[in-house]
Amino acid sequence: MSLDQVKAGEEVIIKRIPDSMAKTQFIRFGIGEGSTVICHSKIPFGPVVLRKNRQEIAIGRGLAKTITVERRSRSGKRS
Amino acid sequence: MGKEVKVAKTTHGGHCHSGSLALDLPENCEKIVLVGNPNVGKSVFFNYFSGLYVDVSNYPGTTIEISQARYKNNAIIDTPGIYGVSSFNDEEIVARDIILSADKVVNVVDAVHIERDLFLTLQLIDMGLPLVVALNFMDEVEEQDLKIDVDLLSDLLGVPVIPTIAVKKRGLADVESALLEAREGHQDSFLHKKLHEMLSRVGSQPEALMVLEGDPYVAARHGIEPAADREEIYVRRRERVNDIVGHVVSEARMSETIRQKIGRLVLNPIAGIPILALVLYGLYELVGVLVAQIIVGFTEKTVMNGYWEPFIRGVVNPIISQKTALGTILIGEFGLLTMTVTYLLGLLLPLVFGFYLALALMEDSGYLPRLATLVDRVLTSIGLNGRAVVPLILGFGCVTMATITTRLLGTEREKTIATAILQWAIPCSAQLGVITVLLAAIGGAYTLLYAGIIFLVLVTIGTVLSRWLPGQSSPLLIDLPPLRFPKPSNVVRKAATRTYGFMKEATPWFFMGALIVSVMQVTGMLNIWQNLWAPITTGWLRLPKEAATAFVMGLVRRDFGAAGLYAMHLSAMQTVVALVTITLFVPCIASIMILFKERGAKQAVLIWIGSWILAFGLGGILAQLLVRVI
Numbered sequence: 172m173s174l175d176q177v178k179a180g181e182e183v184i185i186k187r188i189p190d191s192m193a194k195t196q197f198i199r200f201g202i203g204e205g206s207t208v209i210c211h212s213k214i215p216f217g218p219v220v221l222r223k224n225r226q227e228i229a230i231g232r233g234l235a236k237t238i239t240v241e242r243r244s245r246s247g248k249r250s
Numbered sequence: 251m252g253k254e255v256k257v258a259k260t261t262h263g264g265h266c267h268s269g270s271l272a273l274d275l276p277e278n279c280e281k282i283v284l285v286g287n288p289n290v291g292k293s294v295f296f297n298y299f300s301g302l303y304v305d306v307s308n309y310p311g312t313t314i315e316i317s318q319a320r321y322k323n324n325a326i327i328d329t330p331g332i333y334g335v336s337s338f339n340d341e342e343i344v345a346r347d348i349i350l351s352a353d354k355v356v357n358v359v360d361a362v363h364i365e366r367d368l369f370l371t372l373q374l375i376d377m378g379l380p381l382v383v384a385l386n387f388m389d390e391v392e393e394q395d396l397k398i399d400v401d402l403l404s405d406l407l408g409v410p411v412i413p414t415i416a417v418k419k420r421g422l423a424d425v426e427s428a429l430l431e432a433r434e435g436h437q438d439s440f441l442h443k444k445l446h447e448m449l450s451r452v453g454s455q456p457e458a459l460m461v462l463e464g465d466p467y468v469a470a471r472h473g474i475e476p477a478a479d480r481e482e483i484y485v486r487r488r489e490r491v492n493d494i495v496g497h498v499v500s501e502a503r504m505s506e507t508i509r510q511k512i513g514r515l516v517l518n519p520i521a522g523i524p525i526l527a528l529v530l531y532g533l534y535e536l537v538g539v540l541v542a543q544i545i546v547g548f549t550e551k552t553v554m555n556g557y558w559e560p561f562i563r564g565v566v567n568p569i570i571s572q573k574t575a576l577g578t579i580l581i582g583e584f585g586l587l588t589m590t591v592t593y594l595l596g597l598l599l600p601l602v603f604g605f606y607l608a609l610a611l612m613e614d615s616g617y618l619p620r621l622a623t624l625v626d627r628v629l630t631s632i633g634l635n636g637r638a639v640v641p642l643i644l645g646f647g648c649v650t651m652a653t654i655t656t657r658l659l660g661t662e663r664e665k666t667i668a669t670a671i672l673q674w675a676i677p678c679s680a681q682l683g684v685i686t687v688l689l690a691a692i693g694g695a696y697t698l699l700y701a702g703i704i705f706l707v708l709v710t711i712g713t714v715l716s717r718w719l720p721g722q723s724s725p726l727l728i729d730l731p732p733l734r735f736p737k738p739s740n741v742v743r744k745a746a747t748r749t750y751g752f753m754k755e756a757t758p759w760f761f762m763g764a765l766i767v768s769v770m771q772v773t774g775m776l777n778i779w780q781n782l783w784a785p786i787t788t789g790w791l792r793l794p795k796e797a798a799t800a801f802v803m804g805l806v807r808r809d810f811g812a813a814g815l816y817a818m819h820l821s822a823m824q825t826v827v828a829l830v831t832i833t834l835f836v837p838c839i840a841s842i843m844i845l846f847k848e849r850g851a852k853q854a855v856l857i858w859i860g861s862w863i864l865a866f867g868l869g870g871i872l873a874q875l876l877v878r879v880i
Contacts, residue, residue, distance in 0.1 A: 192338065193727055195334075195481070198484045198485065199366070199369050199484075200333065201365045212514060212518065214517065214522075214624060214626070217623070217626050217627035218626045218627075218726055220623065220730065224365060225365075225732075226363055227513070229622070229726060229727070229730055231626055231727065232626075234726070
């Protein structure tokens with residue numbers, strides 16, 4: 172599943188960030204491949220806002236489409 | 251000056267003049283550099299150390315402003331807010347070079363976002379720089395029921411860590427005294443061997459790390475290929491940060507604060523748009539009404555036109571008559587002592603300050619990145635991303651100022667698109683004022699026609715340039731800082747510092763521009779120019795002959811051009827044609843000066859010539875069409 176398909180409020184694990192520049196920037200912000208994040212909100216047709224602890228970042232829709240994630244249910248089970 | 255003695259060089263090979271930033275300081279002084287992520291309250295620390303005299307200047311070869319000051323016998327230098335040291339954009343390049351020349355670093359860390367900020371801290375430690383960490387926003391840590399074990403953090407990092415609440419001035423003195431204990435922290439053992447090898451090739455540990463992390467610029471300086479270890483080093487560093495954070499941070503509960511709730515509301519599609527409208531309206535009232543109309547009305551009309559110009563004419567005229575060539579240049583219509591001084595002090599100074607004030611308010615409150623997020627979708631369709639909202643909004647105030655802020659965009663391609671849109675299609679507040687009056691006289695339908703045409707032009711320019719320019723625009727990827735109530739004194743100081751920097755830069759350009767126009771006037775070239783364009787005005791644009799004067803005036807200042815249309819009796823259709831033409835017409839002198847400076851001569855000339863073609867081409871087509879239809 173790609174990041175742009177995540178719904179607001181869902182918890183996901185970042186699996187792959189193919190773009191190397193974006194990946195570098197994500198790591199600096201505190202999110203790497205394997206991090207668990209919450210989809211804070213989604214602007215219609217626009218950016219996806221992610222949250223990890225107290226860190227919020229906005230990701231343009233185009234970039235979000237390239238990022239692979241895995242859904243994580245509330246109980247911690249992966250689907 | 252003769253007192254200066256040659257002393258052994260400081261740790262990292264630079265005396266205080268290295269990096270070409272010059273302060274009058276003894277050669278054995280230390281360079282203390284302030285480093286931190288954006289929005290961590292770094293400026294409060296700088297103000298504390300710097301005292302009254304601060305030098306703000308462009309970092310050589312760039313358009314990034316750097317503040318530096320004397321602190322005791324040492325230099326204290328501020329750097330742009332960065333998330334890591336490398337060379338991904340101009341700001342990082344400047345920060346990197348200043349950090350590379352540092353003797354000591356004060357790293358300001360946002361304690362609430364410690365997980366993000368420690369990445370930079372560990373990078374500075376891996377560079378082997380003597381470090382003091384100021385752990386700021388400790389009050390918010392308490393508010394949010396977080397607990398940070400400061401002593402353990404200091405042990406794990408191997409450097410002094412001082413808890414601070416900068417806005418309340420708490421802990422600042424402790425940071426100052428800790429400077430004496432600044433030391434190199436615990437470096438990554440994995441990096442150690444690699445660093446050691448690289449060190450023998452480049453001779454300095456900070457630079458060795460940059461080369462290992464693949465910095466092409468630093469590698470080129472040493473004539474070697476950048477290494478490809480960045481991703482590995484970054485991932486490891488991130489793991490170390492997470493490990494440290496896991497040890498030192500504990501939290502009782504994770505509940506949403508009121509500010510976080512508002513932050514969520516701002517991004518909510520239903521609540522976000524009305525909030526956005528409200529914020530924009532507030533900014534318009536502040537800059538567009540209070541500053542641009544009321545304050546400028548007083549400073550330009552009452553003070554400068556009313557008192558200064560008659561006064562200086564009275565002083566100069568008896569010595570050098572206004573009728574002579576020199577007199578015209580000094581105190582004539584475009585005079586250096588009359589128009590130029592009036593524009594600079596009566597118009598530009600309050601406008602620029604007003605804009606920087608608005609910008610600082612949006613920055614310090616944390617709203618700006620959220621605004622960028624909201625409008626990202628719309629802007630990607632014209633080859634920009636959400637961050638371009640800043641220059642575009644500012645453009646409606648002053649195109650000159652807005653052109654400068656295109657600096658913050660990610661790629662050259664985006665800077666070009668944004669600059670072209672600004673210079674061609676966005677009317678500035680001064681022009682907008684005159685345009686509004688003229689449109690009010692001809693009614694709503696024509697106003698819609700005018701607005702529709704300009705909007706269409708704006709979208710077309712963006713779309714065409716976005717298709718035509720090579721490369722790709724950068725995607726939006728930004729950090730959303732928490733919403734904070736901006737501290738008034740900080741906002742004012744920030745705006746004042748930037749205004750000073752801007753005025754210092756713009757002033758010589760202004761005098762030069764006015765000098766050129768005055769010389770044209772004295773030599774009669776202005777008249778020739780005017781007659782040259784008359785046929786196009788009457789034949790092609792179907793406007794009265796006198797309209798040519800308005801276009802010549804528009805060369806000097808955009809609202810001049812529009813104001814020149816006041817005196818003419820134009821039909822409604824002629825008004826629309828004239829307004830479309832004058833809006834798309836060449837930017838004002840100040841704008842052109844900045845355009846050359848920011849975008850280089852080649853692009854500036856293209857944009858300038860393009861605006862002639864666009865204005866007269868579209869204006870003419872419109873005139874020909876409207877005449878046929880009606």
